[in-house]
Amino acid sequence: MSNPLRSELMRAWAGAAVARGLLLLALFAGSAHGEPVTRRSASPSTFHFVVSADDTSYLVLADVEKGADLPPHGPLRLTGEESLPSVIAEVSEAHLPADLRAWSKRKVVVDERCHATVSGFALVVRLVGRPDYAGINDSEWTADTVFSAGQKVLAARLDRCKGTFARAASAAPIRVARPAVNEEAVAAARADFLASEVIVQARKEQAEGGVTGALEQVYAPHVVTVRHPTTGETWISLHLRLGEAGCGDPQANVWGLYRVTARGVERTRLRLLAPQQTLDALLDVDGDGQFELLIQDDFGFSRELRSGEDKVIRRVTMPIYECLC
Template sequence: MSLSLGTLASSVIQPRRASLILAAMATGLLVLPGLLDVRTVPIRRQAESPPAPTPAPAAPAVATAPAASQPTPGPEAAPLPSPAERPQLWLMTSVFDHGYLQLEVLPQDSALPDHGPATTGENDGGRAYLAPLLPTAAPAWRGIIGQLVVTDSGCQARVTSLALVARLTGDAAYAGLSHDFTPDDLRDQGGRMIAARLDGCAHDRYAHPAAAPVLRPEPLVRPALARAARRAMLASPTTTAAIAKWTEAALAGTWQEQVRWSEQVLRHPRTKATWVLSHAHLSPEDCGTPTFSLLGVFRVGDDGALTEASITELEDLLTIDAIVDVDGDGQFELLGTPWLGLDRVLTRSDGTELDRLSLPFYGCPC
């Protein structure tokens, strides 16, 4: 007799879970911590309605975990900020020990704004090209000069000027060059952008206007909700498909030994809704090793039940370094990095990419 991990996870939230767990233990199947906790939290799919109330049994076999503190009216009852009031977020980079906001990505085939002489050199383990924009260049961005911004660390700085920035890392030979990178090579083959220079805060990850703060959720300690989210993740078809990639590769060990889990229970600062985010990812140790990054998003109802908002495989986001609400719509955006950790990516919680700070790598990662 054998049981898959997905089958076991499904059985944990079914009435006959005790017999199935014992059978799974008899097979030697590894059970992740938290799956045998006797307290469970109801889990509903989006289309399901809350169950009709029934008389409470005299001696309930399973105790429902207490709900998070009662939410105030949800996103539908709280008016969205006007477009002018909605917060903005700019990804940041450091160039020659100065902080810059990425305002606009410039594709490789795009025309460059008029700029002055460039400075080039080593920069944070890579190479950088930096040239000030002429006063007539990038008129759409001139209004940002003088603006006060706040970074993710709380540092405050003002925008002083605009610049053309290009960055890359690696070996010129991998870029098809027979010589070292020249200034023109850096400009043409680097990740290019129109950037805003700050008078401080050189090494932070993102910034927003001081007058329009980005909304950051309040972390809560709710272990039962975190365990319930992980159980739902393990039982989902998305997770089953991801595990199959690992199984088909016939690697040594088990995916349970390699997967990294994290759960966060968060209260939205404006809507007061409580959410649970469960993230599971496998990072490749060698080239060709299967990898995946899965994110489950669940809303906590007034009755303490979790409603699945989404369980998604994030295509290009292995780490989640920050969770924010950029546009004030009551939903979360994610800031993290893909494999190699060179780019910084801003996505919606379903993995839709919103912005990317790209650092092209010329080399072999293996």
């Protein structure tokens, strides 16, 4: 029997795929700038995620994990679709933690291409799914149940701009990868990628699992070639999914990054992504000449910024209360 929410989520995935394509085009063709973050520490940062609620963009200032962390706030306002609800509760500047008050009326840059101004603050709570999967005995979400079950963030409301990440306009630029062409290096990187132990093992598991097309798919990784805007180095990203996404079906989702040197290509990273993860962009957030990864799940519900050592620097998530099979 078909799952109506899964169909709805697949439509959301299609929209997210278009948004990812637009983001990649904008970023790989874009300019360079940089600052802010999701909080667990009050230290300054050059990166913040941007989330959307009620057709408005919010720059995420801090995760609010415990009730004790909640600042005084206004009434809960329920918005969004039935299976993608959000709750917004206004927070006055006076009730912000002291280290966040400086964000009032601050100029920011979204996705290194759109300038906005902070126009207020709010608690933003988001989730996806149905109340019964969250253990709530109700057929519809309410403001109170979404507030209880959703992911809470303290956020700065932006007066314009839609996007994925932002920084304070006064901060150092986030260096954004730019398009490059090097067919010879791409051929060498692809050959190394496909011959890697990770891919070989993935192919073996796909074949043993009886996944159709496993052998053909391996020859067509998605390749993006970029140049670092300050070092001038050329980098090659390869991303390959094996198998059909489905419950219990064997899958592999492999990503690799290569640097082009005078001696050829050098593999710098090779890792398995989670089944639904996709690389959105390569960003040099701290200006050290190395790229951080901007990763998003297929539906756009969860996003991560990862370091070169594969550590999660920032993460924004949405609880999913639904079986997606």
